[in-house]
Amino acid sequence: MEPVKVGLLGLGTVGGGTVNVLSRNAEEITRRAGRGIQVCCAATRDPHKVRSCNTEGIWLTTNPHEVVTDPQAEIIVELMGGTDLARTLVLKAIAEGKHVVTANKALIALYGNEIFTAAQKAGVMVAFEAAVGGGIPIIKALREGLAGNHIEWLAGIINGTSNFILTEMRDKGCDFAEALLDAQHRGYAEANPTFDVEGIDAAHKLTILASIAFGIPLQFEQVYTEGIGGMTREDIDYAGQLGYRIKHLGIARRVVGGIELRVHPTLIPYRRLIANVDGVMNAILVKGDAVGPTLYYGPGAGSDPTASAVVADLVDVVRALTSDPENRVPHLAFQPHALAEIPILSMEEVKTAYYLRMRAVDRPGVLAEVTRVFGDQSISIEAILQKEPAAGENHVPIIILTQPVLERNMNEAIRRIEALKSIEGSVTRIRLETLC
């Protein structure tokens, strides 16, 4: 089957990421979607700019209207930002009978009601997973995964810039202005950071989440919005002394008499998982009456993470175009004929770090005997913890953390250590993973 052709509006950070992800993972995406996905044209301000993505085979134009009307492009991906031109182009694409994928939260928060009505009338899809939480599939989770719930409330760290600044202020004890500068240097904050630090970006996203959670129209103008500009080192410090962290949250809550929609800095108990979401990461905590609390965590911005959500939407659209409804999503994600025969490794071939505990005779030289065995097996030691013998005991526990090593080599090392006269009984082993 011919690949589905996509027209891109915008070839900046996210546009470039989308081109990269689609080409890098082309084979897997095709196996999942049942059909290839190919960018055929893209609108960009400067077609001759040096880019981080390969634009070979993509027709570039400075006129975004030409992308929308390109008869090849079945799906239009809007990644240009802003609301005026974006709205015009998205409505035009819909009128042309094209499906639309957008990462534009302001567009959806402000003009979503109009855009969705037009799309329903035209029988085309409009998808916007990338508009909230970057690569976290929170729209899908809320709209489909929790569809059986009465949603009671949700609270999210939905602006990575603000979260980075608050994390820096706490970790480095710097003030707001310093942390903002740092965020700008690292590319986490714009030269004009108003949208992020004043909470407007978070309010756009909260508008979208609340509508999906509660089934209410999008109403951005009703969100109470307070940014992080007033946060001080001392408040962060006092909050810490009282057992709290300060996070910039978007909160939507259903209470008797109505719905709360608010974006503001918030103290939360430091033991809550969401209180430990640091740096530019995002997380959304959703409380449903049936499921209880669920949390979704991941990178909330950036080229590839946002592209991840854009491509997920593209796969969704292509699956709907390609399969009958009963076979829309393959059971195991990949089309049944496209499952791969990749060998499953035996544990002997698996490489992990280890925690080891052994009981050794309390006399000089024992540790040297043990470490010699590791050396022979090319196993590097990360840390050793040796305890005093308990009263009346002449054995001491030795705890060793190793660097990653093949399980085969570790088996041999343990066999040899257990054979040492100075070691009593067997060696306890637990695998160790750093998960990064």
Add this chain to the structure above:
Amino acid sequence: MEPVKVGLLGLGTVGGGTVNVLSRNAEEITRRAGRGIQVCCAATRDPHKVRSCNTEGIWLTTNPHEVVTDPQAEIIVELMGGTDLARTLVLKAIAEGKHVVTANKALIALYGNEIFTAAQKAGVMVAFEAAVGGGIPIIKALREGLAGNHIEWLAGIINGTSNFILTEMRDKGCDFAEALLDAQHRGYAEANPTFDVEGIDAAHKLTILASIAFGIPLQFEQVYTEGIGGMTREDIDYAGQLGYRIKHLGIARRVVGGIELRVHPTLIPYRRLIANVDGVMNAILVKGDAVGPTLYYGPGAGSDPTASAVVADLVDVVRALTSDPENRVPHLAFQPHALAEIPILSMEEVKTAYYLRMRAVDRPGVLAEVTRVFGDQSISIEAILQKEPAAGENHVPIIILTQPVLERNMNEAIRRIEALKSIEGSVTRIRLETLC
């Protein structure tokens, strides 16, 4: 439109939860799915047992085959557990042309390949979100939300019983046997806990996750499986001293030459979010090449959380049956004509707790003046932190945490406090949420 009729196999914990959630949230579910969902018949061992769900209007039978062949039932929900009879009944339902929803991880891990093939041939849907991670929509996230990614690895706390036991051992310093007894008393562990504590249940779930992540056939027999029976207090303790927590993880990783599939206790750095997932909660960390690390957290078992996933699958099936592919999932989760006009509250009507900071003259009686204002506004104080004045200063910072109060009352209290002669400047306020 007539509601879709569902036949239930099993009316135990999850079956009862499903009946309850479907009836409690009937109105919202209908607004989301575009059509009502109604249980018409259910198979149960003892039709006369007293239950926690209302079975009025549900035809009860002891013969599950009668549910499968009931001409009314378009969708069969299998919640009986076990693999032999469940397999027979699911294959029979498929042969009858019925869609199937199941929470049975063993069934999918062992017989999924056969079941999916039969379903594709018959043109019916088989959904199994509830099979992994209880109410967490992890199957949907992995299969659809991350469809643009090359998945590098995933690691999950996917057995709540084991996680509860390990958490108890750490928090209470008890040994495995005591913690297991406690889990059994609380209903978190079965009388025969083999499946949970020996890692078999986790291996079933890992089998499913790995297939979806990597596009490989289900191959339960290839999973390396180690339970938590060998864990001791001292290892948990030493791990803590070294900066690690011990969690029972299911890990699937793609490496050069193949795929690792393994379930075993694992040390992980305590600063990782997943290291702080405690009690019976589940969490799955997924690393995609584009999105980076994402984490999905929530209750991994229990009546209502599992029912949440079962009902989400039912809504999925009903949406596919009811809408054309382009309109499968409404943009804002609810059908466009079914959006609600619920008022958005003004901030004056919002109730939250507060962190307040003020600068007071350092003399006796000031605190009494401040607390009197709170008393007048019926604001309860949760904590007070009063600091020594800095050298050469005659003002001291006072920090107060309050109980939840209407913002209107707080505005008035702050107005009065700022008018006090003993208070200098304005009062800093930050809202506080416990998020539970």
